[in-house]
Amino acid sequence: MKNKNILIGVMFGVLSLVSSCRNESSLSPENETGITDASAFTTSTRIEGVLLSVYSAYKSGNVHGGRYVVYNDIRGVDVLKETDNLVTAADVFSQNPTNSSSSITSFWTSSYYAINNANLFIDGMNAGGTSVVGEAKGKVYIAEVKALRAMLYYGLLQFFAKPYADGNGANPGLPLRLTGIKGSGSSNLARSTVAEVYTQILKDLNEAETDLPLANASAILNTSRVHRNTVVAFKTRVYLSMQKYAEAVTEANKIVSNSAPFVAPSGVANKLEANIATVFTNYTTTESIFSLPMSSTAGDFPGTQNQIAYYWTPVASLGGVGNGEYSVNPSGILANTTQFTVEDKRRAFIVSSNSGTKLWNMKFKTPNPYTDWVPVIRYSEVLLNLAEAKVRASNVVDSQSLALLNAVHGRSDAGKVFVAGDFSTPSEFLLAIDNERRMEFMGEGHRTRDVTRLLSAFPAHGTAPAKALGDVGYIWPIPSLELSLNTLCVDN
Structure with a gap:
């Protein structure tokens, strides 16, 4: 990204395309060619290569394949900083970037x-790509990319941007770019409001839901490529972030059965895996609604100092595979x-070192080049989203909400069962x-949004100060x- 004549955020208008894909679990190009965007949409093979390049950009270690997960969690109270390295986001932990x-x-x-x-792909499909692959496949491809966008x-x-609940979305959001940029002269664009950006997010997701298949052709593709249940699940997250709880319930009900054992009644039969540990060794269980596949192929893993295991686990001499950048807070x-009882199986992800004085999250544990698949959304989140949304919408703890909580908790701790009397x-x-x-998704990149969507403060922890909604750095x-x-973009 060297060309300073183009808006830094939308450089590289010409996509690197591919003529083939190594295997169905790989989303990175193999045998990159010199094809330019002028010829990118002339054959089915080239079009599929462009589509996979969009997925590859999404799963970049600088974005959702690595740093997004880390940045979300290191702002929460359950993580402690072990180095002062700005390259590995010490300033994000300290709440002062x-x-x-x-x-x-x-x-x-x-x-x-x-x-x-994503925008270039949609533009290319609308300009002629759909006529090459056929209308049915073209709709599916565009739907996948709209979901990623x-x-x-x-x-x-x-x-x-400030949370939606602060001002009902009236605060400045993001520059909302919906068409592809191929050259200079397109830098200036004012920030749309938070509400306008969420409106576009939901528009993309709703349109994607209509055109996506109920399921893909294999378990690998059901996890690594979006399908109908993927966007429904993600909408439960979006509506929770907007505090639109009735809408979150409506979406969740599409993919959650009325009673335990909870299973998606249509599309991919998403459900909880019997043992949570399996989710992080077998990446294609039906619990993993959408994950980002990594492999040892060059360019198909997060890259230097972007890898989750590099951040969370200690050095090899202490039993880890990483660099010990962030430990687990014993006071969290x-x-x-x-x-979080001592019998809870999720505690097995936590290992100690330094005679027990340091605790580390070993949920992700494959060594360099760090090929753990990165979870984007799991079925356990949908169950907790539904339980929370139902109670917030009604101010009543009903039997299904209790059952949803027990399903997630009981999977790892069968000895503890919540009953209505536990909650006055x-x-x-x-x-x-x-x-x-916090117990279920430790290290998976949930904490920031769970704090900010409720307008809560980030508590002080370690050397990180507390940050309330109105504070600089929130x-x-x-x-x-x-x-x-x-020049049209205003700062926060």
Whole structure:
């Protein structure tokens, strides 16, 4: 991304395309060619290559294949910083990134690069690609890319804009780019409001839901390529972030049965895996609604200092595969032995070192080049989203909400069963749901959005200060590279 004449966030208008794919689990190009966008949509093979390149940009280690996960979790109280390395986001942990921070700049630019790839693909399909592959397949391809574009904009919103509930979406959101940029002269674009960006996110997801297949051709593709249940599941997350709880319930009910054992009644038969550990060794179970596949093929893994296991696990001499950048806070959710009991199987992901003085998250544990698949959304999240949304919408803890919580918790701790008498108020149930999220998704990149969507403060932990909604640093500044090239974009 060297060309400073084009908006830094949407560079590389000409896509690198591919003539084939190594295997159905790989989303990165093999045998990159010199095909330009002028000829990219002339054959079915080339079009599928462009489509896979959009997925590849989405799963970049600078975006959702690595740093998005890390940045979300290191702002939460359950993680402690072990180094002061700005390259590995020490400033994000400390809640003080600046406009020139490499951490936020790389995330912003890589996200907009992926968005531009998505836009170019949609433009190319509308201009002639659909006539090459046929209308039915063309609709599916465009739907996949619309879903990815929606997820990219959602990810950016969580860091660079105030939560929807603060002002009902009236605050500045993001520059909303919906057409591809192929050259200079397209830098200036004002920020749409938070509400306008969410409207576009939902428009993309709703249109994708209509055109996507109920299922893909294999378990690998059901996990690594989006299908109908993928976008429905993601909409439960979006509506929760908007505090639109009735809508979240409506979406979740599409893919959650009325009673336990909970299974998606149509499309892919998504359900909880019997043992949570299996989800992180067998990447294509039906619990993994959407994950980002990694392999040892060059360019098909997160890359230097972007890998989740590099951040979370200690060095090899201490039993890890990474660099010990961030440890687990023993005073965080681990200290809640009432809900996170010593019998809970999820505690097996936590290992100790230094005579027990340091704790590490070993959920992701494949060594360099770090080929753990990165989960985007799992069925357990949908169950917790539904339980929370139902209670927030009705202010009543009903039997299904209890059963949903018990399904997720009981999978790892069968000895503890929640009953209605455990919660004297709905607020106590919602606290249990929040605790369950911290236990279930530790290291998977959930914490920032679970804090900000409720307008809560980030508690102080380690050397990180507390940050409340109105404090500088609660949301991030717009990168200076964007501001220098886009004179219509205002800073936070």
